Structure formats: structure tokens, C-alpha cells
Amino acid sequence: MSGNGALRARLEAERKERIRLETVRVECIELVNTLQKQIDNVSTGIKQNAKTEIDTFARKLNTMKNNIQDLPDSTLVSIKGVMNELASIIVIGEANMKNWEQGRQDWEKELLLTRMEIESLKDSRFKIAKAKYKELAPLLEQISEQGFETGDISNLKNIQKVVKETRERIEGEAQTRELVKSITQILVNKGFVPSKPKYSKEKDNTIEMLGTLDSGRSVKFWINPDGNIDFNFDGFVGTSCKDSIDEMAVMLSDSGVESEVSQFNWHNPDKLEKGSKDIPRGGQTRSRTQ
Numbered sequence: 001m002s003g004n005g006a007l008r009a010r011l012e013a014e015r016k017e018r019i020r021l022e023t024v025r026v027e028c029i030e031l032v033n034t035l036q037k038q039i040d041n042v043s044t045g046i047k048q049n050a051k052t053e054i055d056t057f058a059r060k061l062n063t064m065k066n067n068i069q070d071l072p073d074s075t076l077v078s079i080k081g082v083m084n085e086l087a088s089i090i091v092i093g094e095a096n097m098k099n100w101e102q103g104r105q106d107w108e109k110e111l112l113l114t115r116m117e118i119e120s121l122k123d124s125r126f127k128i129a130k131a132k133y134k135e136l137a138p139l140l141e142q143i144s145e146q147g148f149e150t151g152d153i154s155n156l157k158n159i160q161k162v163v164k165e166t167r168e169r170i171e172g173e174a175q176t177r178e179l180v181k182s183i184t185q186i187l188v189n190k191g192f193v194p195s196k197p198k199y200s201k202e203k204d205n206t207i208e209m210l211g212t213l214d215s216g217r218s219v220k221f222w223i224n225p226d227g228n229i230d231f232n233f234d235g236f237v238g239t240s241c242k243d244s245i246d247e248m249a250v251m252l253s254d255s256g257v258e259s260e261v262s263q264f265n266w267h268n269p270d271k272l273e274k275g276s277k278d279i280p281r282g283g284q285t286r287s288r289t290q
Helices: 003-040 044-049 051-067 072-122 127-150 153-189 240-254 269-273
Strands: 207-212 218-223 228-234 257-263 284-289
Touching: 003 051, 003 072, 044 051, 044 072, 051 072, 072 127, 072 153, 127 153, 153 207, 153 218
Parallel strands: none
Antiparallel strands: 207 218, 218 228, 228 284, 257 284
16 A cells, blocks of 8 residues: 555544544534423423432533533433433333322312311201311311322321211210100109209210109119110119119110110119018110110
């Protein structure tokens, strides 16, 4: 090969390399611009969730812009690496956004259901319901104002549970009212003077009633929240107490209340069998409205 031929070949290779490098630089610039636009167009939700990573990409882009002229090949490799990382973050972020959106929809659904549950207590004729509404309504508004970002669906479930418990208590009170009516009527029919029903000081959430005869004999009832009735006969002689219990059980049944004497403790069964005038007292009858 002649010297001139070798020089031409060498010059051709250098020219090709310059062209290749310039092409790489152009590619780097185009990709950097595309990356910048992609970063700028990332949704707000993804930016919030991946703020650290995206801020890092922005700093890398500035460094890569400065290296394009002198280090085009290594810069191109770095740019494509950032492109791969950014694509992963966007895809994962969009998937998380879908999950977040579904969570937000579930939260808003529970919020609406809870609001309706609470509103149903507002116009109730039961005092306990109105009191519970005043307690829960501000709490729900506080959760609503916090929004899904800080809200927790379990808080709404807890409120719904309280509403359900309130409804169950209302139902229990309604049944208790019916029992009070039945017992009051029975006492009147048996010649007792019934007292006004009142909450017992001895038992929580228990209604207490007293029926008194002119002779001084009396019967006291405690209507418990679970529907059971405790009773105490005072001043009855011999088997008259048991007879009165049996009669009242029949009258309860006639008024629509199932009842049975599940336990009755006599003071002295031996003396009672001998005709003792010892007073029988105490016991329980399980009752519930039909």
C-alpha cells in the first residue's frame, strides 16, 4: 500500500469517528430533552410519591448535559439508564395511583354509608339515638375534612359499629317498654298499685318496678337489658307466693310474653312444707317479648 493510500484511510476513519460522535451527541441531546419533558409531565400523584427519585433524575440530567460534548458515549449509557429507571417509576406509580384511586373510592363509599347511618339517628324518637347523633356527627365531619390522604377506613367502620350497637340498644329499650306495659297491667289486674318504672340504682341499664297491695305485701321487678326479669316477693305467706308467680306467668303469656321460672330460692323449704309462715322471696324468670 502506498503512503498516500494509508493516509487517506486513516483520515477516513477519523472522519467517520467524528461523525459517529456527533451523531451520539445529537442523540444524547434529543434523549435529554425527551427525558426532561417526560419528567415535567409526570402526574402530580407520582411526583408526590417519588419526589426523591425524580429530584435525583433532574440533577443527573444537568450533569449529563454538561458531559455530552466531552463524553458522549458514556453519557448516552447514563441517559438510557435514567430512562429505564424513570419508566419503571412511572409504570409502578400509575399502578399505585390506580390502587390509591380504588382506595379513595372505597373510603368515600364508607363515608357516605356512615353519614346515612348517623343521619338516621337524628330524627329518632329515642333519646339515646339523638344523643348518639350529637356525639358522632362532629366526629364524622372531622374525618371527612381530613380526607382520604389522612383518613382511615377503620375509623368509619368503628362509627358504623357504634351506630349498630345503638340500634341494638334501641331495640332492647323498645322490648323493655313492652315488658313494662305488660307487667304494669298485670299488677293492676292483680290489685297491686304499680310504681312508675325507673332506672335501678343497683343494676346498670335495668328498669325497676314495685307493685304494692293494701295489705303491705309487695313484689318488685327488675327488667334487665337482656330481657330477663328478676323479682322479689315480700310479705307473702306459705304457698301464696308461688301461686302468685304462677298466675303472673300465665298473665304474661296471655299478654304476648313468653316466660318461665328458671330459678326460685325459698328462705326455708323445710318449714314451708310444714306450713311455716316464713316468707319466700327472690328468684328469676326469663322473659322476652314475642
